[in-house]
Amino acid sequence: MPIRVVLAEDDVLLRKGLAQLIDAEPGLEVAGEAADLSTALEQIDTLRPDVVVTDIRMPPMKKDEGIRLAALLREQHPSIGVVVLSQHKEPAYAYALFEHGVAGRGYLIKERVAEVRDLTDAVRQVAAGLSVVDPAVVETMVRTRSSGKRSALDALTPRELEVLRHMAQGKSNAAIGKVLGLTEGAVQKNTNAIFAKLGIAEERDINKRVRAVLLFLDQDG
Structure with a gap:
């Protein structure tokens, strides 16, 4: 059985590009796509994917919807993994993502995903209940930790x-x-x-x- 993925990203060109790349990878399948938080939740409830790949900031407020989505899934669908794929290196986002546990959670920076394998490997690891953290995020956390x-x-x-x-x-x-x-x-x-x-x-x-x-x-x- 392939690992089924729901993509939550409001940038339509990026979302479609990611969907094509993931679908082309053996053992992975894009089950659904969403451009905002409410649609993402509907897709997840209906499709029950193995992993959700999400941006942090999406409609309706474009603040921390991806992090809120991960927190909701930890409560409602704990078996579903989440990979946050974002341009934001702020440590507060990473801390919030891992606040309720690191299993099945990943945090990657868009600009550092140089190869498709960077993302697809993260999806596979998160689907297996493991964790992935971009080293750039760790560096930011080190520099700004209090x-x-x-x-x-x-x-x-x-x-x-x-x-x-x-x-x-x-x-x-x-x-x-x-x-x-x-x-x-x-x-x-x-x-x-x-x-x-x-x-x-x-x-x-x-x-x-x-x-x-x-x-x-x-x-x-």
């Missing part, structure tokens, strides 16, 4: 904090190891310790990385 409490991070060693800081920049274990002069196995050992100390050791690996980064961005001063 100082605050550090209680959840106090248990981490200096090395673990260093690993977590690089993780927040979207680096893989191999890339972190290269920067810090550690083997990939040593980095994995540190990440496992980070997950355990932050109380997220039981979640899927990609979700754990996203949760750890969000905790770091929220609490590191």
Whole structure:
């Protein structure tokens, strides 16, 4: 069975272009399209897709409809994944998207989706209950995060904090190891310790990385 997608995007040319690209990808199918929040909700209730790909700002108010849509789906249709595809890097949007859980949620920046595979891979990961965050969004969060409490991070060693800081920049274990002069196995050992100390050791690996980064961005001063 193909992964069924509903597209919610008010720019008709972009929406039609995305629909053609997704339909051309093996294993993916565009089940419906919407140009505003109310139509998107109707399409989702009727078609019950696996994933919704949505912009953030759509009619009627063109403010945060995509984020509100994701929140409604978390309550009403928790099995449906959401990929937010937007031009907005504001960290508040990403925090709001992941506020009620990271599973089955993705946040990508339109201008950084250089290849069709960037989007289709995100759709597949979100459909599987995993999470995707564009590194550009993480960078913005790092630059703009406010100082605050550090209680959840106090248990981490200096090395673990260093690993977590690089993780927040979207680096893989191999890339972190290269920067810090550690083997990939040593980095994995540190990440496992980070997950355990932050109380997220039981979640899927990609979700754990996203949760750890969000905790770091929220609490590191």
